[in-house]
Amino acid sequence: MIEVLTTCTRCDADVSVDMATAVLRMDVTPSAEAELLYSCPSCKLPASRQIGGELLIKLLFVGVEPLRLSEPTLPAADVSPVQAPLTRDDLLDWHEDLAPIWTVIPWER
Secondary structure (H helix, E strand, O other): OOEEEEEOOOOOOEEEEEOOOOEEEEEOOOOOEEEEEEEOOOOOOEEEEEEEHHHHHHHHHOOOOOEEEOOOOOOHHHOOOOOOOOOHHHHHHHHHHHOOOOOOHHHOO
16 A cells, blocks of 8 residues: 655645545656645545655656546547638628528428
8 A cells, every 4th residue: 555645735634645546647748747636534625736756756666557648639530621711702602502591301390
């Protein structure tokens, strides 16, 4: 069992955080900083603590698996195609194309 002794950022109590119930969050890009997310055993509220340096190295060395997050991206099918932006004339042409349409079949009664 791996425990980290820290001070709760919410209630200022000295607490022992069990790493089996905590999350070590790191960015995908390599850095010497991480964030420890845990539920304080004293006040029962969620808390976080920035950690780095020697403590981070020790946690990684003993086998704590970090959660690595990256910037979200869209699937290729959802990315808009690269094309010229719509102009006022494009919108007018579209409006003229839609003018003869009075209803849409699924909602027609």
